[in-house]
Amino acid sequence: MAGLTVAAVAAVGFLAYQASASVPDTLGRPQADASPKSATSKAPRDKKNPAALPAQSGRGERVVYSTDDDRVWLVGADNKVRRTFKVTPGTLDPAAGTYAVTSRARAVSGSDGAQIEHVVRFHLVDGxxxxxxxxxxxxxxxxxxxxxxxxxxxxxxxxxAMWSFATIGVKVVVIR
Structure with a gap:
């Protein structure tokens, strides 16, 4: 009987490991994706056109967010910029990487107490x-x-514009 128990526990442990290893790592966690590159400068990447989409910011439909430039690009599946705009970041920056939109809320109170709308979330930092x-x-x-x-x-x-573009699962590429 003890041998069967040990075998059953080992089998369950192995199956649990296999299941956890096959879960896609896309929901709000950075991917081991080498496509977004980080820069070290706070200066615009393209001094002649600071709103230009940074090279190596991924491919396909995505939101690109530069933490150094405080700018967002909404990029269609054809890799053409639909809209770009400046943003005001919070005090916590996500790490460079590829994420996905995990939740949305039409209207809530922000963590700073302000009434906010069209909330598009993609990551957690320190909870x-x-x-x-x-x-x-x-x-x-x-x-x-x-x-x-x-x-x-x-x-x-x-x-x-963000609310209309960034539905659940849309890729968010964070670059420096």
Whole structure:
């Protein structure tokens, strides 16, 4: 009987390992994807056209977010930029990598207490949700640096565009 118990426990452990190893690592965690490259400079990548989509920011439909440039590009499946805009980052930056939109909310209270809309979340840092949103009052002020905040603020018009574009599962590429 003890031999059967040991064999059963070993089989269950092996099957659990196989199941966990086959789960795709796409929901809100960075991928081991070498396509996004990071830069070390806070200066715009292209001084003649600072809004130009950075090279090596991936392929296909995606949201590209540069933490150094504080800019977002909404890129269609044909790799053409649909819209680009400046954002005001929170106090927590996600690591460079490839993520996916994991949740959305039409209207909520932000972690800073502001009423926000069109929330598009894609990651957690230290248990804090990281995502794009627009303040209902239109504010894009810098956040309180003494608080851990993951909201990346957009104007209301940019928030509308993000909301329409970034549905659940859409790729979010974070670059430096």
């Amino acid at each position: 804090i949700a990281i995502g794009f949103s627009a303040a209902v009052n239109g504010s894009t002020e810098a956040p309180d640096p003494t608080k851990k905040l993951g909201g990346i603020r957009e104007t209301r018009a940019d928030g509308d």
